[in-house]
Amino acid sequence: YLNSFSGPIWYVKTDGSDTEGTGSSSSPFASIQSAINFATTDGDSVNVAAGTYVENVNFRGRNIKVVGSDSSNTIIDGNQSGSVVLFNSGEDSTAILKKFTLKNGFASSTEVFLDMGGGVLCVGSSPTLSELIIANNSTTGWGGGIQIYESNAKLSNSTVRNNSTTWLGGGGMGIQGGNGSTPKITNVKIINNSSGSGGGGITCGGNTNPVLKNVLIMGNNVGSNNHGGGMEIGGAAA
Incomplete structure (x- = not known):
């Protein structure tokens, strides 16, 4: 619909x-x-008030900031209906997601990108992700919490x-690499995750060069006869 407001700061509240x-x-x-749908200008901001938002969010190629009130009380609940947040349209480092809990995502083989990234999925995009709690998400394939594919994302x-x-x-x-992934993971705790295959905490596939700094990997596990409970x-050239 026609909107009389044009930003550049957009607001979201549960009511x-x-x-x-x-x-x-x-x-x-x-x-x-x-808010993302209307925030069509690079550099726009979306300010999200505390509360629980039951939805699956797609940045749609917008290089914008989406910021919650606080990571513990601004929650996006994926309702078991796909990745909670999707970056797949070439978003760059100025696409920012900050101060949210991302939970209850489920990526299955029926989804557009198959079974990757229950909480966050980055495909061919390199957003900046910070102050997030990515918890209680799942997938039948790669990256229960977050999947980074052909991406230089920062977390x-x-x-x-x-x-x-x-x-x-x-x-x-x-x-995962594909045509190459060089993500940067800094000051991140990866704890109590599980995998039916390798890499209970993290798995790094071919043609990847992740940079990990001050990362705590603890209490993760894999299924029987598999390997890499932590990583x-x-x-990969980790």
Whole structure:
């Protein structure tokens, strides 16, 4: 619909409206996706008030900032309906996601990118992710918490916990190369994740060159007869 408001700061609250709201501070949207849909100018910001938002968010190529009130009380619940947050349209480092809990995502083989990234999926995009709690997400394939594929994403000051995969690797985090991935992981806790295959905490596939700094990998596990409870490196230059 036609909107009289044009940003550059858009607002979201649980008691807002996606049908009558404009996205202004006095007339916020009810969903994060509605704000992203209207935030078409690079550098725009989406400010999300505390609360739980049951939705699956797609940045749609927007190089914008989406920021919650606080990572512990601003929650995006994926409702077991795919990746909680998706970056797959060439977003760069100025696409920022900050201060959220991302939970209850489930990526299965019926999804557009098959079974990758229950909490966050980065495909051919390199966003900046910080101050996140990525928890209680799952997938049948790679990256229960977060999957980084052909991506130079940055993840910092975050916790990846209690995520799982049932078939492939990377209960907490999967990093796969394809045409190359060089993500930077800094000040991150990867704890109590599980994988049906290798890499209970992290799995790094071929043609990847991840840089890990001050990363705690603890309490992760894999299924029987598999390997890399904490971290699996298969052809990566970690």
